[in-house]
Structures are given as C-alpha cells and as structure tokens.
Amino acid sequence: MAFMLERIMTTSPHVLYLLIGFIFIFVLLKASQLYWKRRELLKTFKMFPGPPSHWFYGHNKEIQRGQEFNKLLEWAEKYPYAFPRWFGSFAASLVINHPDYARAVFARQDPKSMVTYRFFLPWIGKGLLILHGPKWFQHRRLLTPGFHYDILKHYVPLIVDSTKVMLDKWEKLVAKDAMKSLEVFEHVSLMTLDSIMKCAFSYQSNCQTHRELDYYVKAVYDLTYLVAQRTRTLFHRNDLFYWCSSDGRHFREACKRAHQHTEKVIEDRRKSFKEEGELKKIQKKRHLDFLDILLSAKDENEVGLSDEDLRAEVDTFMFEGHDTTASGISWILYAMAQNPEHQQRCREELKDTVGERDTVQWEDLGKMTYTTMCIKESLRLYPPVPAVSRQLNKPITFCDGRTLPKGSRVAISIYNIHRNPSIWQDPEVFDPTRFSLENSSQQHSHAFVPFAAGPRNCIGQQFAMNEIKVAVAQTLLQFEILPDPEKLPLPVPQVILRSDNGIHILLKKLNG
Ligand code: HEM
Ligand SMILES: *[C@@H]1O[C@H](CO)[C@@H](O)[C@H](O)[C@H]1NC(C)=O
Numbered sequence: 001m002a003f004m005l006e007r008i009m010t011t012s013p014h015v016l017y018l019l020i021g022f023i024f025i026f027v028l029l030k031a032s033q034l035y036w037k038r039r040e041l042l043k044t045f046k047m048f049p050g051p052p053s054h055w056f057y058g059h060n061k062e063i064q065r066g067q068e069f070n071k072l073l074e075w076a077e078k079y080p081y082a083f084p085r086w087f088g089s090f091a092a093s094l095v096i097n098h099p100d101y102a103r104a105v106f107a108r109q110d111p112k113s114m115v116t117y118r119f120f121l122p123w124i125g126k127g128l129l130i131l132h133g134p135k136w137f138q139h140r141r142l143l144t145p146g147f148h149y150d151i152l153k154h155y156v157p158l159i160v161d162s163t164k165v166m167l168d169k170w171e172k173l174v175a176k177d178a179m180k181s182l183e184v185f186e187h188v189s190l191m192t193l194d195s196i197m198k199c200a201f202s203y204q205s206n207c208q209t210h211r212e213l214d215y216y217v218k219a220v221y222d223l224t225y226l227v228a229q230r231t232r233t234l235f236h237r238n239d240l241f242y243w244c245s246s247d248g249r250h251f252r253e254a255c256k257r258a259h260q261h262t263e264k265v266i267e268d269r270r271k272s273f274k275e276e277g278e279l280k281k282i283q284k285k286r287h288l289d290f291l292d293i294l295l296s297a298k299d300e301n302e303v304g305l306s307d308e309d310l311r312a313e314v315d316t317f318m319f320e321g322h323d324t325t326a327s328g329i330s331w332i333l334y335a336m337a338q339n340p341e342h343q344q345r346c347r348e349e350l351k352d353t354v355g356e357r358d359t360v361q362w363e364d365l366g367k368m369t370y371t372t373m374c375i376k377e378s379l380r381l382y383p384p385v386p387a388v389s390r391q392l393n394k395p396i397t398f399c400d401g402r403t404l405p406k407g408s409r410v411a412i413s414i415y416n417i418h419r420n421p422s423i424w425q426d427p428e429v430f431d432p433t434r435f436s437l438e439n440s441s442q443q444h445s446h447a448f449v450p451f452a453a454g455p456r457n458c459i460g461q462q463f464a465m466n467e468i469k470v471a472v473a474q475t476l477l478q479f480e481i482l483p484d485p486e487k488l489p490l491p492v493p494q495v496i497l498r499s500d501n502g503i504h505i506l507l508k509k510l511n512g
Helices: 002-011 013-044 068-078 099-106 114-124 133-147 149-176 184-201 214-232 239-244 246-275 279-285 290-296 307-338 340-354 362-366 369-381 414-418 461-478
Strands: 082-086 092-096 387-391 409-413 479-483 491-494 496-499 504-509
Touching: 068 082, 068 092, 068 414, 068 491, 092 099, 092 414, 099 409, 114 214, 114 246, 114 307, 114 387, 133 149, 133 290, 133 307, 149 184, 149 362, 149 461, 149 479, 149 504, 184 214, 184 246, 184 290, 184 307, 184 461, 214 246, 214 307, 214 491, 239 246, 246 290, 246 307, 290 307, 307 340, 307 369, 307 461, 307 479, 307 496, 307 504, 340 369, 340 461, 340 479, 362 461, 369 461, 387 414, 409 414, 461 479
Parallel strands: 092 409
Antiparallel strands: 082 092, 387 409, 479 504, 491 496
C-alpha cells in the first residue's frame, strides 16, 4: 500500500490529489445522506414523545445487557401506548406497549423489519419466519397441513417419551445429591430438540442421552447471543465491519455448525427416499411428516422446492421448533417453583386426570384446566418471544389518530403488553385466575399474544401448547419443584427469552 502511494507520488502527484478529492467528496455525500436520514426519522416519530436519547448512541447506553426489560418497562409506564427507541442516530423503531396499537399492526401484512431480521439470514435463510408476499403465502399454505390436529395427536406419545428421558436423567442427578440445584434450560433444550426431531423429521437422535447434538444446541445459543449482540453494536450493523470482526467470525463459524446438523437430516432422508423407492410408498406407510411435505411439494408447474428453500425451512423449524418451547417450559418450571400453592393445585388436577396411568395422553390435554391457566399465566409473565418487528409497507393510523408513514419500523413488545398496568391489574403478580373462562372473556383480544396474532401468527402454537402441557404434567407428577433463592434467574432478550445465569430449581422426587 505504502509502496503504491510512493509510486503514485513520484510519477504523478496530481493523481493523489484527485484521490484525496474523491474521498473528501464521498465522505461529504455520506454525511449529508446520514443527516437527511436522521431528519427523516425525527419527522417520522414527531407525534411520539419518548425517553431522551443521546445524539450518537441513541438509547444503546441506557439499555445494558441484563437491564433491558426493566428499562423498557420503565419507559412503557411513562409512554403506555408507544415510544421511539433509537439505535444510534440513524436507526429507530416505534416500540408498542399497548394491545390497541398491537391489534392495528397484527391485522396487516407488513414485511418483517429487515434491519433486524436480516441478521438471521445467513443462519435460517428465507424460511417461513422471514419470507414475505406470495412466496410466504405459498409456503404457509404448503406447511399448514403438517400441523393439523390429526397429525399433532400422534406426536403426544413421542413427546411423552422425550420428557421421560429427561426426567429419568433428573432423577439420577437428584438421587446423588438431594439438595443440589439444577440448571434446567439446557436439559429442556435437548428434550425439545429431541421432540421436534422425532415429530417433524421422524429422526431418532438420542441427543438427550448420547449428547451427540450438544454442538447444535450450543450453536443455536451462540447464534441467538450474537444476533442480539449485533443489534446493539453500532458498527456491527454494517456487513463489511461485521464480517471482519471477531463476532462476525464466530457467527459464521456457529452457522456452519448449525447447518452441519440440518444438512445431515436432509441428506439422510434423501438417501432413505432412494432406498425405499418412490415417495408414494412411504406416503402410504406412515403419516406425512414435515420433511415429507417439503420434499414432495410441487407447484402448479410440477416444480419442487429449491434446495435453498428447503434448507431454509428445515433451519427455521429446527430452531423455532425447539428453542421457543424450551424457553416456555423452563420459565414455567421456575414459576411453579415460586408458587407452591398453584403447583400443588396443578398436581392434584393432574393426578385426577391421569389416574392410574403414569403417562399423559392426548385426551388428557383438554382436561387439565387449571394447569393450562398456570401455563398461560407463565407465558404472560415470561413470553418466549419477547418482541417482533415489522416495516410498514403503507402508512398506518392508530386508534388515537396518531400516524406513521410508510417505511417506518415498529417493534411490538409482547413483554411490555403482557405487563401493561393499564391492562393487567398488579401485572407482576402470578395469578392464573386471570385466565379462567369467566375472566378471559373480559380480556382485550390482544392483551395476551405470546404467539403473535393475525396472518403472521405462530404456525406451531398448537404443537407448542401440547408439548408444554405434556412436559409440565409429567414433571409435576414425578417431582416437587422448589426455588433456589441463591440463583434467581435474570431475564434477557436473546431473540428468545433466556436467563443470563440459567434457570436453577431444586427437585424433590415424589413418593408413589
Ligand atoms: C412456546 C413456544 C412458541 C412461541 C412463544 C412462539 C412464538 C411465535 C411468534 C411470536 C411468532 C411471530 C414472529 C414474528 O412475527 O416475527 C412465531 C412465528 C413462527 N413460529 Fe412460533 N412460537 C413457539 C413455538 C413454535 C414451534 C414449536 C414451531 C414449529 C414447530 C414454531 C414455528 C414458527 C414459525 C415457522 C413462525 C413463522 C410463521 C409465519 O410467519 O408464517 N413456533 N412464533
Ligand atoms: C377473576 O379475576 C379476579 C382478579 O384476578 C379473581 O379475584 C377472581 O377469582 C377471578 N375469577 C375467576 C372465576 O377465576
């Protein structure tokens, strides 16, 4: 570089001046572009007062890891409908805290905000979660039958088996040391991964006992950590800077590990298709699982999904299908530990429902009324997906007349909606009676939205509720759960809701 400059200097100094001139003009153009961008954003959010923000860092400095939920909630109390959140000086989105506002956005079909969702692209590609428009519609219509009630029914015994493997491990761990507290999030993640592999991919992995898939669970942890980190780090929003940074390198490496797993799943199935002959034969043999649907999908011109589309859906469902439910189940176990009287009431209900059997069946799931209320109350306090965001493809007018122009970004804070004091009385209190038949009929239609709402709601929500019910029921029938006051969890948004220090509980084996 220095050598080249020297050569340019000696041969023709004019070229150097020209170069400096170009750089100068480029910087000037870029600066004026950013200036206009900021003015535009300030204009966009002019109807929405919000917490003061630093001219350069925006709100990034106030929102430190570990304090994010507290800070956002504190602001939500001051601005109960919505407030702008600044990511530095040139990016901002409107954070929505109120169900009336959420209803207006959920009813529309705006694309996901690519400012944040694009960070996922190298990992889960353009699958159902990120797609938009006709292609999204086509894939959603294609995959919806995979979550039909008749199919979900067959999954219950598979989930029971996965849960039992986990509980047996726990029994051995507590037999050794009765008062040892257990970090459950990791165990539960392996259990839900085991389940989704068996149910959606008909793949027996033994990942809970042989730990051969620990690397995938670890990769997912790293990827969600790095995505969350990236939204907070100003310079990492730029691709060039990011891929040159050490976080960027770690991200690429973790993606590789994650893809290693999903590629193997696809590869194995393709092989077995070849071995077993035509797809038709398989279709007769067993119900179509998710992977069959993807592999046999044909559009009106008899063209199947491209390899890239297929991989994106497998990566999307492998991730969404286990990490979210792991979060849900782990936080519910914590909530049960904190609320022994509700825990005991659930256990009595479950004993009555299950009777002499020691396993939950499909028919039981509709009968565990009180347990379901506790599960919902926990999903209210600890929503596994704490926020979603959109980029408006046309202007919006909210119920109070305030508007946002086309192109604005909005983030619906499910966490803040679920704890909004103008909607929920004593929002911090765990009170399952909020979800009694009588009380929930009085609720605002969008006061409780753990699975989002409208056309882009969660396709797996029935699967997820079944899995959570099975896991909670089997656990409460086998153990009493106690809190560990020394290691209280610290909720952090890491794409999904995690705890910065894990989720620790004590388990006591029940007799008989
Ligand atoms: C407790 C567990 C779960 C929660 C709380 C949850 C929550 C959500 C939420 C809030 C969305 C909307 C995301 C957005 O707007 O950006 C969503 C979408 C989605 N979820 Fe779930 N989810 C759960 C479990 C699952 C499971 C088990 C699967 C798959 C088997 C799944 C697959 C998906 C997919 C594919 C989408 C995108 C749907 C679309 O846009 O058409 N989720 N989920
Ligand atoms: C409805 O909610 C209130 C307040 O949380 C509670 O006191 C009451 O018992 C609930 N009603 C039912 C039928 O659960």
